[in-house]
Amino acid sequence: MSSLSEPGFEGTELLDFMKSVLDDDEKLRAKSIKQAKANVILTLKNKDKETKSWFFEFKNTGEVRKIDGTPPKADVALFMADKDFLKLVNNEANPQKLYMSGKLKIKGNLMKAVSLEKILRAADPRSKL
Numbered sequence: 001m002s003s004l005s006e007p008g009f010e011g012t013e014l015l016d017f018m019k020s021v022l023d024d025d026e027k028l029r030a031k032s033i034k035q036a037k038a039n040v041i042l043t044l045k046n047k048d049k050e051t052k053s054w055f056f057e058f059k060n061t062g063e064v065r066k067i068d069g070t071p072p073k074a075d076v077a078l079f080m081a082d083k084d085f086l087k088l089v090n091n092e093a094n095p096q097k098l099y100m101s102g103k104l105k106i107k108g109n110l111m112k113a114v115s116l117e118k119i120l121r122a123a124d125p126r127s128k129l
Helices: 010-024 026-036 082-089 095-100 110-123
Strands: 038-045 051-058 063-066 076-081 104-108
Touching: 010 026, 010 051, 010 063, 010 082, 026 051, 026 110, 038 082, 038 110, 076 082, 076 110, 082 095, 095 104, 104 110
Parallel strands: 038 076
Antiparallel strands: 038 051, 051 063, 076 104
Protein backbone atom coordinates (compact mmCIF):
# COMPACT_ATOMS: atom_id res chain seq x y z
CA MET A 1 0.00 0.00 0.00
CA SER A 2 1.41 3.38 -0.92
CA SER A 3 1.24 5.95 1.84
CA LEU A 4 -1.24 8.81 1.66
CA SER A 5 0.51 10.80 4.37
CA GLU A 6 2.65 13.68 3.24
CA PRO A 7 5.59 15.22 5.15
CA GLY A 8 4.68 18.67 6.43
CA PHE A 9 0.94 17.89 6.39
CA GLU A 10 -0.02 16.77 9.90
CA GLY A 11 -3.58 15.70 9.20
CA THR A 12 -2.68 13.38 6.36
CA GLU A 13 -1.38 10.59 8.59
CA LEU A 14 -5.01 9.84 9.41
CA LEU A 15 -5.72 9.32 5.70
CA ASP A 16 -3.51 6.21 5.80
CA PHE A 17 -5.52 4.77 8.69
CA MET A 18 -8.81 5.57 6.99
CA LYS A 19 -7.62 4.06 3.71
CA SER A 20 -6.60 0.84 5.46
CA VAL A 21 -10.01 0.62 7.14
CA LEU A 22 -11.78 1.11 3.79
CA ASP A 23 -9.45 -1.42 2.12
CA ASP A 24 -10.05 -4.01 4.86
CA ASP A 25 -13.80 -3.48 5.37
CA GLU A 26 -15.67 -4.32 2.17
CA LYS A 27 -19.06 -3.51 3.73
CA LEU A 28 -17.90 -0.06 4.82
CA ARG A 29 -16.41 0.60 1.38
CA ALA A 30 -19.68 -0.44 -0.33
CA LYS A 31 -21.69 1.70 2.11
CA SER A 32 -19.38 4.66 1.46
CA ILE A 33 -19.84 4.37 -2.30
CA LYS A 34 -23.62 4.09 -1.92
CA GLN A 35 -23.73 7.07 0.44
CA ALA A 36 -21.48 9.44 -1.50
CA LYS A 37 -21.89 8.51 -5.16
CA ALA A 38 -19.24 11.12 -5.86
CA ASN A 39 -15.63 11.67 -6.72
CA VAL A 40 -14.01 14.21 -4.43
CA ILE A 41 -10.71 16.06 -4.49
CA LEU A 42 -9.29 17.27 -1.18
CA THR A 43 -6.58 19.93 -1.43
CA LEU A 44 -4.70 20.95 1.70
CA LYS A 45 -2.30 23.84 2.25
CA ASN A 46 0.31 23.53 4.99
CA LYS A 47 1.99 26.21 7.09
CA ASP A 48 4.75 26.55 4.45
CA LYS A 49 2.08 27.40 1.83
CA GLU A 50 2.66 24.09 -0.01
CA THR A 51 -0.41 22.34 -1.40
CA LYS A 52 -1.13 18.64 -1.92
CA SER A 53 -4.26 16.91 -3.17
CA TRP A 54 -5.97 13.56 -2.66
CA PHE A 55 -8.68 11.87 -4.73
CA PHE A 56 -11.58 10.02 -3.12
CA GLU A 57 -13.18 7.78 -5.77
CA PHE A 58 -16.57 7.06 -4.23
CA LYS A 59 -18.57 6.35 -7.37
CA ASN A 60 -17.27 2.84 -8.07
CA THR A 61 -14.17 1.64 -6.22
CA GLY A 62 -14.01 3.41 -2.85
CA GLU A 63 -10.35 4.15 -3.50
CA VAL A 64 -8.39 7.00 -1.93
CA ARG A 65 -5.09 8.11 -3.48
CA LYS A 66 -2.70 11.03 -3.79
CA ILE A 67 -2.93 13.15 -6.89
CA ASP A 68 0.29 13.66 -8.78
CA GLY A 69 -0.06 15.89 -11.82
CA THR A 70 -3.39 16.77 -13.39
CA PRO A 71 -6.33 16.01 -11.09
CA PRO A 72 -9.05 13.65 -12.34
CA LYS A 73 -12.60 14.87 -12.90
CA ALA A 74 -14.46 15.26 -9.63
CA ASP A 75 -17.98 16.14 -8.48
CA VAL A 76 -16.64 18.14 -5.54
CA ALA A 77 -13.37 19.87 -4.72
CA LEU A 78 -12.55 20.81 -1.13
CA PHE A 79 -9.83 23.31 -0.20
CA MET A 80 -8.61 23.95 3.34
CA ALA A 81 -5.57 24.45 5.54
CA ASP A 82 -3.91 21.30 6.86
CA LYS A 83 -4.36 22.54 10.44
CA ASP A 84 -8.13 22.91 9.87
CA PHE A 85 -8.32 19.43 8.31
CA LEU A 86 -6.60 18.02 11.40
CA LYS A 87 -9.13 19.81 13.63
CA LEU A 88 -11.98 18.51 11.46
CA VAL A 89 -10.93 14.86 11.63
CA ASN A 90 -10.28 15.17 15.37
CA ASN A 91 -13.83 16.51 15.91
CA GLU A 92 -12.41 19.83 17.12
CA ALA A 93 -13.98 21.82 14.28
CA ASN A 94 -17.41 21.83 12.70
CA PRO A 95 -17.37 21.58 8.89
CA GLN A 96 -20.31 23.98 8.54
CA LYS A 97 -18.54 26.59 10.67
CA LEU A 98 -15.32 26.12 8.68
CA TYR A 99 -17.31 26.64 5.47
CA MET A 100 -19.19 29.69 6.75
CA SER A 101 -15.96 31.30 7.99
CA GLY A 102 -14.24 30.73 4.64
CA LYS A 103 -11.71 28.24 6.04
CA LEU A 104 -13.26 25.45 3.97
CA LYS A 105 -13.88 26.22 0.32
CA ILE A 106 -16.08 23.93 -1.75
CA LYS A 107 -16.41 23.83 -5.53
CA GLY A 108 -19.08 21.63 -7.02
CA ASN A 109 -21.99 19.81 -5.41
CA LEU A 110 -22.27 20.94 -1.78
CA MET A 111 -24.53 18.03 -0.80
CA LYS A 112 -21.96 15.54 -2.04
CA ALA A 113 -19.35 17.28 0.11
CA VAL A 114 -21.54 16.71 3.18
CA SER A 115 -21.61 12.97 2.49
CA LEU A 116 -17.80 12.83 2.59
CA GLU A 117 -17.77 13.94 6.23
CA LYS A 118 -19.89 10.92 7.18
CA ILE A 119 -17.52 8.60 5.32
CA LEU A 120 -14.44 10.06 7.01
CA ARG A 121 -16.06 9.64 10.41
CA ALA A 122 -17.16 6.05 9.67
CA ALA A 123 -13.70 5.11 8.42
CA ASP A 124 -11.90 6.70 11.38
CA PRO A 125 -10.36 3.76 13.26
CA ARG A 126 -10.22 5.74 16.50
CA SER A 127 -14.02 5.70 16.75
CA LYS A 128 -13.91 1.91 17.07
CA LEU A 129 -11.71 1.88 20.20
